[in-house]
Amino acid sequence: MAEKTGATILDKIVKHKLTEIAEARARVPISRFEEEDLFHRECYSLREFVLSPEKTGIIAEFKRASPSKGIINDQVSAANVTQGYADAGASALSVLTDSQFFGGRINDLLQAREANTIPILRKEFILDEYQIIEAKAIGADIILLIAAILTPESIAKFANTAKNLGLSVLLEVHNQEELERSVCDDLDAVGVNNRNLADFSVSLQHSYDLVNLIPDNFLKISESGISDPKTIRDLKQAGFNGFLIGENFMREANPGEAMKDFVAQINA
């Protein structure tokens, strides 16, 4: 089991998540996940889709709510929104499965999987290998490992488990210290979260400060607080390959159309 450190909201999320995992383990054994058809499918590669010249590099997130904003949009379906994102050129999708803090559902990811043929990130607070095996069984292609809530040993172990299942691994860091202690061989991508998870302040400067410290063999992803198409040009120029965007699209009645308009403006 991973150890926790860090900020207040993360403390609350981790505490709740550990209880949730213990309950899930008692309810659904791992052997059940291994029986699912989705568990045996071949995953889409994050690297391939993010680097595809036909895609935008955007990882578009289905996010109903968040601790920083409360409800963002609870009037839309995961199937419709994620299909709209894929039509708008998303390289990958991100679907929150945490219900307590983000209003997400496992069923949202199942719906997104059914509707799309691009990689899907299971956006979760992973603290246990159980959640990684579950991610594969519900149709995810990518898992997120958050440096702020995991030890370097847990990150290396979880990344290795994910790779053995054919999943891509995105490590999320917020500062240089987290980056230096957490990087390991089995990662595919390193994401810089521009949101400070302690006070929710957002600054793109975190991305610019860290981009050159991320080893070049990993995809470089800038995460959170992106709302201006011009920012994508600047982040690309700085060396980023991918851009994780949630709220800017989700706060609109039609997130897929919002993404289409955004993409049209990137190179306008």
Ligand SMILES: O=C(O)c1ccccc1NCC(=O)[C@H](O)[C@H](O)COP(=O)(O)O
């Ligand atoms: O979004 C939050 O309020 C939040 C709070 C605590 C932990 C994580 C949180 N967000 C997770 C994310 O990483 C974002 O959903 C993702 O990067 C997209 O960000 P945005 O485009 O700003 O919605």
